[in-house]
Amino acid sequence: MPKLSTIGFDADDTLWHNERFFRLTQDRFADLLRDYTEPDHLMERLLAAETRNIRHYGFGIKGFVLSMIETALDVTEDRVPPSVIRALIDAGQDMLRHPIELLPHAAEAVSAAASTHRVLLITKGDLIDQERKLAQSGLGELFHGVEIVSHKTRTTYEDIFARHGDGAPRGMMIGNSMKSDVVPMVQAGGWGVHVPHGLEWAIERADPPADAPRFITLPDLGALPDLIARIEDDPT
CATH class of the missing domain: 1.10.150.240 (Putative phosphatase; domain 2)
Structure with missing residues (x-):
């Protein structure tokens, strides 16, 4: 499995x-x-x-x-x-x-993940604006589910990954925000993958869960397929 x-x-x-x-x-x-x-x-x-x-x-x-x-x-x-x-x-x-500008490797990373796993878009923000951006991105058909939420907390991830998958412990969340994307997902028992963007909103700052075995930082989304493969191939 x-x-x-x-x-x-x-x-x-x-x-x-x-x-x-x-x-x-x-x-x-x-x-x-x-x-x-x-x-x-x-x-x-x-x-x-x-x-x-x-x-x-x-x-x-x-x-x-x-x-x-x-x-x-x-x-x-x-x-x-x-x-x-x-x-x-x-x-x-x-x-x-403003038109959507994809970040490097974004389309390739989502497509690769969607070919082997169930993939979700989990984002905060205004419903209409986020739906517009997803439609313009050209990535919408790759996602098996889309969740636009008010806050991202441990409970949020426990609920979403239980409804769309097999629970947070068998889930991974990838994002640029340590506070919203990484820390609460690790708290929920899943993999929290930080992909720094370079520009950080002060409200989204948080200390990394440096000692958590399921916390990983990637330089960009181009490194994601190899990370997923390593996790799946790990015999432990």
Whole structure:
């Protein structure tokens, strides 16, 4: 019997670029508010707003835009010009229309995994936006299941891998976020595979489970097929 039955992939910054568009919009945000506050202070206030608002808006572009508007109102003491609010809304709509750019080896890695195992897309974020990105990615037909969730926790993975496979202990989760993709999957008893992206959102930072035998870091998705083969061929 294979050691792995089900393999999950994160979406944003694992299969396609995402964070860099947020960074570009943040730079535009800082430029729009340059007459009111320093960029570093503005980014601190924005991060605090995003952290505070996740429980209300969840993850994604819409919550990001609302947090920028809230921050703009706060740092200007409600004196922010309407033109700035309009520019922030326009920036968010541009992000929602941005074409998908796959990361290197993404298509090949998902296709290879799908040829031997059941594969899932497990992602956080706005439902409509994530569905749009998956449709544009050209990868949709490769996945046996898609889960768009509010949070990624140990319980989330236990539930998903029980419904779609044989439980988390025979599952693998691959992603760029240590906090959301790796640590809770290892806690659930499965393989947590970290594929660093280079740009990391502060809210998604966490210490790696360095001593966990099922924690692995790969340089990129091109190394995934060999990892899966090694796990399946391991006699222990």
